[in-house]
Amino acid sequence: MEMNVFWEEELETLSLRDLKRLQLRRLKTAFGYASQSPYYRVMFQRLGLTADSFGDIEDIRKIPFTTKDDLRSHYPYGLVALPLREAVRLHSSSGTTGRPTVIFHSRHDLASWANLVARCLYSVGVRDTDVFQNTSGYGMFTGGLGFQYGAERLGCLTVPAAAGNSRRQIKFMRDFGTTVIHAIPGYVVRLADVFREMELDPRRDTNLKTLVIGAEPHTEEQRRRIETLLGVKAFNSYGLSEMNGPGVAFECTHQTGLHLWEDAFYPEIIDPDTLEPLPDGNTGELVLTSLDRQAMPILRYRTRDLTRIIPGRCPCGRTHRRIDRIKGRTDDMFIIKGCNIFPMQIEKILMKTPETGNNYLITLKTVHQADEMLVEVELKELFTDNYGNLEKLTQKLYQEIRDEVLVAPRIKLVEPGSLPKNDGKAVRVVDLR
Numbered sequence: 001m002e003m004n005v006f007w008e009e010e011l012e013t014l015s016l017r018d019l020k021r022l023q024l025r026r027l028k029t030a031f032g033y034a035s036q037s038p039y040y041r042v043m044f045q046r047l048g049l050t051a052d053s054f055g056d057i058e059d060i061r062k063i064p065f066t067t068k069d070d071l072r073s074h075y076p077y078g079l080v081a082l083p084l085r086e087a088v089r090l091h092s093s094s095g096t097t098g099r100p101t102v103i104f105h106s107r108h109d110l111a112s113w114a115n116l117v118a119r120c121l122y123s124v125g126v127r128d129t130d131v132f133q134n135t136s137g138y139g140m141f142t143g144g145l146g147f148q149y150g151a152e153r154l155g156c157l158t159v160p161a162a163a164g165n166s167r168r169q170i171k172f173m174r175d176f177g178t179t180v181i182h183a184i185p186g187y188v189v190r191l192a193d194v195f196r197e198m199e200l201d202p203r204r205d206t207n208l209k210t211l212v213i214g215a216e217p218h219t220e221e222q223r224r225r226i227e228t229l230l231g232v233k234a235f236n237s238y239g240l241s242e243m244n245g246p247g248v249a250f251e252c253t254h255q256t257g258l259h260l261w262e263d264a265f266y267p268e269i270i271d272p273d274t275l276e277p278l279p280d281g282n283t284g285e286l287v288l289t290s291l292d293r294q295a296m297p298i299l300r301y302r303t304r305d306l307t308r309i310i311p312g313r314c315p316c317g318r319t320h321r322r323i324d325r326i327k328g329r330t331d332d333m334f335i336i337k338g339c340n341i342f343p344m345q346i347e348k349i350l351m352k353t354p355e356t357g358n359n360y361l362i363t364l365k366t367v368h369q370a371d372e373m374l375v376e377v378e379l380k381e382l383f384t385d386n387y388g389n390l391e392k393l394t395q396k397l398y399q400e401i402r403d404e405v406l407v408a409p410r411i412k413l414v415e416p417g418s419l420p421k422n423d424g425k426a427v428r429v430v431d432l433r
């Protein structure tokens with residue numbers, strides 16, 4: 001193993017016993033802060049909970065879940081635990097409708113967040129000699145400032161390029177010798193197209209060596225494609241604004257799941273229907289507790305993200321448990337003809353098919369009183385073929401998707417570049433029913 005692979009070796013390799021002890025201590029502290037917020041104060045009083053209610057980290061189950069709706073209905077200050085003068089920044093979650101949710105941070109919270117992001121980057125070999133270019137939107141979206149401060153904390157030369165303007169992104173990459181890029185997976189695919197348009201080859205014409213991709217669900221097949229497109233390794237980064245943003249869980253160089261930083265977040269996996277805890281290895285909804293936040297601790301937050309805890313130890317030596325890549329969100333799932341379908345089931349099939357491009361769209365609509373699932377997928381550029389082969393490809397995708405999701409799709413192969421492009425989080429499903 002490479003020497004010096006840890007940012008905070010002592011914390012990252014804590015024994016299970018010591019990790020649980022630290023979690024319990026931090027839970028009590030978080031509980032103390034939370035008790036000062038109007039929302040949790042009332043809850044704890046009603047249930048008679050005090051710091052002494054927790055003799056063991058599993059006692060966390062005495063606390064009810066917190067949901068996105070709880071955050072919305074107590075918008076904006078209901079969960080704030082410190083006097084506002086101690087809060088120095090707020091962020092809001094990205095795309096959803098209705099009342100937004102807002103998360104407040106103290107100086108301590110921001111320092112701890114930056115440290116976690118630095119830890120993530122360090123774990124995949126990023127060092128202070130690197131040039132880190134961030135293609136996230138800056139502003140309320142946590143992928144911007146979250147990575148900015150994390151990369152600065154690590155000492156990288158950090159380029160806040162922000163979202164969009166791909167030609168300028170590529171110019172920056174070349175001018176500043178960018179070695180690491182952070183991007184949404186859908187956007188990397190876009191960038192690769194623009195490289196081609198500019199007749200540049202990222203392998204030859206840039207110093208790129210590492211990609212960090214995250215913020216939206218993507219399959220292993222999509223990741224492998226992205227790695228081939230840019231000729232570098234792409235590491236999966238998971239986070240959500242309710243738990244700061246990026247820096248919650250991150251793949252190490254082994255790429256066998258994402259280490260969830262258990263000194264800062266306590267993970268549980270529950271059955272989303274019965275709300276009962278599930279043992280390691282079983283897929284369910286991820287529930288997270290912030291253990292190291294002061295301004296707005298959130299306890300047992302139902303992320304709506306579906307994953308499992310991967311049993312066993314990672315060869316890298318970190319003891320913090322790994323989560324599997326996110327399979328989708330409970331609210332991404334759509335039901336058609338009585339079948340529950342996640343977009344990732346379809347993406348997996350499209351992305352392992354060599355003739356298809358990287359962009360696709362699933363449209364649900366009602367045709368003659370029956371529900372129909374239309375899957376449009378772009379063909380790979382320069383894919384020229386005669387009608388017979390396209391027909392065969394359509395048939396193949398039809399069968400594979402039908403076997404996987406148990407609903408017969410309508411498949412439409414479309415020209416490269418003809419589906420809506422994604423600069424931000426990709427829209428994969430349009431429901432017109």
Ligand code: ADP
Nearest residue numbers: 093094095214215216217237238239240241326
């Ligand atoms: P919003 O909930 O409005 O999208 P966020 O910006 O906080 O707000 O997004 C967090 C969500 O993004 C996560 O709950 C998860 O669904 C998704 N996400 C973030 N990172 C990843 C990732 N690496 N893989 C899959 N999904 C991710």
Ligand code: ZN
Nearest residue numbers: 252314316318
């Ligand atoms: Zn590891």
